[in-house]
Amino acid sequence: MEASKVKQLVLLGAVAVLVVALACVFFFNRHNQVALEGPRGEIAGDETHSAAWGEFYPAHWDSYQDNMANSANPSHFETKPYMQLIYAGTGFAAEFNEPRGHVYTIEDVNSIDPARRKAGASCFTCKSTQAPEMIREYGDQYYLMNFEQLQDEITEPIGCLDCHDPKTMKLRLTRPALIEALERQGRSVEKLTNQELRSLVCAQCHVTYYFEPDTKKITFPWDKGLTAEEILTYFDAKDFSEWIHPVAGTGLVKARHAEYETFMGSTHQSAGLACADCHMPYITVGNKKISSHVWQSPLNNIEQSCTVCHRNGTEWLRDRVRTIQTQVKESQDLAGAAVVAAINELKITRETPTVNKTKLEEAMALHREAQWYLDYVMVTNGYGFHNPTATLNNLSIAIDKAHKAVAKAREARQ
Numbered sequence: 001m002e003a004s005k006v007k008q009l010v011l012l013g014a015v016a017v018l019v020v021a022l023a024c025v026f027f028f029n030r031h032n033q034v035a036l037e038g039p040r041g042e043i044a045g046d047e048t049h050s051a052a053w054g055e056f057y058p059a060h061w062d063s064y065q066d067n068m069a070n071s072a073n074p075s076h077f078e079t080k081p082y083m084q085l086i087y088a089g090t091g092f093a094a095e096f097n098e099p100r101g102h103v104y105t106i107e108d109v110n111s112i113d114p115a116r117r118k119a120g121a122s123c124f125t126c127k128s129t130q131a132p133e134m135i136r137e138y139g140d141q142y143y144l145m146n147f148e149q150l151q152d153e154i155t156e157p158i159g160c161l162d163c164h165d166p167k168t169m170k171l172r173l174t175r176p177a178l179i180e181a182l183e184r185q186g187r188s189v190e191k192l193t194n195q196e197l198r199s200l201v202c203a204q205c206h207v208t209y210y211f212e213p214d215t216k217k218i219t220f221p222w223d224k225g226l227t228a229e230e231i232l233t234y235f236d237a238k239d240f241s242e243w244i245h246p247v248a249g250t251g252l253v254k255a256r257h258a259e260y261e262t263f264m265g266s267t268h269q270s271a272g273l274a275c276a277d278c279h280m281p282y283i284t285v286g287n288k289k290i291s292s293h294v295w296q297s298p299l300n301n302i303e304q305s306c307t308v309c310h311r312n313g314t315e316w317l318r319d320r321v322r323t324i325q326t327q328v329k330e331s332q333d334l335a336g337a338a339v340v341a342a343i344n345e346l347k348i349t350r351e352t353p354t355v356n357k358t359k360l361e362e363a364m365a366l367h368r369e370a371q372w373y374l375d376y377v378m379v380t381n382g383y384g385f386h387n388p389t390a391t392l393n394n395l396s397i398a399i400d401k402a403h404k405a406v407a408k409a410r411e412a413r414q
């Protein structure tokens with residue numbers, strides 16, 4: 001063969017190999033890529049009907065509807081009977097159920113015990129994708145409205161508009177309280193990374209908050225930091241109490257589902273994970289890969305949620321979670337009993353005719369601290385898994401403060 005012919009053949013062969021290789025890379029990547037279906041057409045900028053989005057994203061709509069299967073919501077009192085005395089004087093003592101799927105929020109908020117409706121229209125803020133629209137429409141008046149004033153207008157549960165920009169499908173924040181809290185920390189909402197947003201979209205609701213006196217505006221108590229201690233310091237500096245405990249006489253603050261705050265600073269968070277990594281893992285639908293839109297216990301699909309990183313097998317993982325949660329529950333029960341003892345001791349002291357007022361006040365201050373640290377753990381979902389060390393630390397503070405409250409309340413009677 002002539003030398004030039006050989007050269008030509010080699011060249012052709014090289015080109016053929018290159019084409020096949022490129023095709024392989026292309027198909028391999030396509031197979032592994034998340035099926036970004038959209039945007040496939042116009043979704044109105046204020047579309048609150050998730051079903052309308054579902055027409056453009058059928059796989060995501062199917063996944064979202066699978067939230068219906070997460071329907072159990074037993075009462076917290078079944079496993080934590082001490083809650084009722086601890087919450088005396090608030091609506092939480094009347095009824096307090098465990099959470100369930102995102103699609104049930106309207107049903108659940110409408111069937112709540114009337115004692116829980118005192119917070120007014122604000123209740124809808126984390127229950128309905130229509131809330132941001134209502135806040136725009138009524139302005140700050142929204143927070144002062146009654147539950148019943150908006151009840152008929154609010155029909156849509158948590159939906160696509162809560163987390164997505166309908167034009168680009170990018171993640172975005174829609175709840176003013178979170179945006180304002182971040183801005184007070186000097187963070188620009190425009191500059192948040194996608195990985196930060198994969199947690200912050202959840203932090204619109206899965207956080208602790210309080211109603212600012214007078215305006216009743218939902219506010220995140222984050223200005224001094226996100227730990228239980230820093231949040232209590234924030235409330236103490238404002239001399240803020242949400243209610244007076246009718247038995248103990250103590251001015252108290254109420255913690256609420258602080259999943260985001262608890263997660264911050266944990267092993268997983270510092271390793272770079274976001275809520276969506278465990279709670280919205282990639283799933284395969286037909287030949288497509290999408291982020292699961294079933295918000296549930298990751299133990300229901302541990303193969304997708306955990307074993308992408310952990311190679312020790314699902315049984316080991318399940319065991320680790322259960323061990324952490326059992327130990328947290330044991331310490332929590334001890335803290336619950338200790339806080340109940342503090343409340344009962346304060347009752348006796350308050351009913352005693354001659355007491356040392358200063359010591360009684362000190363005992364109440366200790367009760368306030370104990371109850372805060374316990375409540376912060378008790379109402380945060382996940383039984384400590386999100387941050388085992390911080391959770392057990394908070395519970396040991398609660399136990400210590402409650403014991404000291406008992407001793408001080410006794411001392412006040414001597």
Ligand code: HEC
Pocket residue numbers: 034035036037038050053054057060061064158159160161162163164169171194197198201202276280289290291292293
């Ligand atoms: C609670 C927040 C939340 C809600 C509600 C929500 N999504 Fe998502 N969605 C996410 C997150 C987080 C991702 C992952 C985005 C990323 O990693 O960039 C995502 C991803 C997507 C994607 C991109 C492809 C993928 O699967 O990763 C589409 C399309 C999508 N969602 C559609 C929808 C539709 C349609 C609805 C309503 C039926 C909806 N989403 C409701 C949080 C949400």
Ligand code: HEC
Pocket residue numbers: 070073098099100101102104105106108109125126127128158162198201202203204205206275276279280295296297381
């Ligand atoms: C608009 C508010 C809101 C947003 C945003 C939101 N959630 Fe929720 N979530 C709730 C409420 C309220 C419930 C309880 C619903 C009920 O019981 O009626 C809930 C329930 C859940 C549950 C089920 C709990 C159980 O015990 O079964 C999980 C898991 C969950 N959310 C995770 C997430 C994650 C992860 C994100 C972010 C990707 C997120 N949520 C975003 C408000 C929200």
Ligand code: HEC
Pocket residue numbers: 199202203206259260261263268273274275276277278279296297298299321381382383385386
């Ligand atoms: C490393 C994985 C992981 C990350 C990251 C994570 N979670 Fe969880 N989450 C879990 C596990 C495990 C449970 C316990 C589930 C159980 O008890 O069945 C849980 C429980 C929950 C629950 C209660 C659900 C139930 O069925 O009991 C909620 C709500 C929740 N997480 C929200 C969040 C939010 C919000 C974030 C981000 C701030 C987050 N999680 C980050 C793994 C994770």
Ligand code: HEC
Pocket residue numbers: 267268271273277278298299305306307308309310317318320321388
């Ligand atoms: C994206 C990767 C990733 C995912 C997903 C993930 N983990 Fe982890 N996990 C880590 C890393 C990194 C550590 C730090 C220790 C290490 O390097 O093993 C860790 C640590 C742990 C630990 C040690 C205890 C602790 O908190 O310090 C447990 C238990 C654990 N993971 C369980 C789980 C479970 C259960 C899931 C699913 C719900 C899960 N992980 C999902 C990356 C991941």
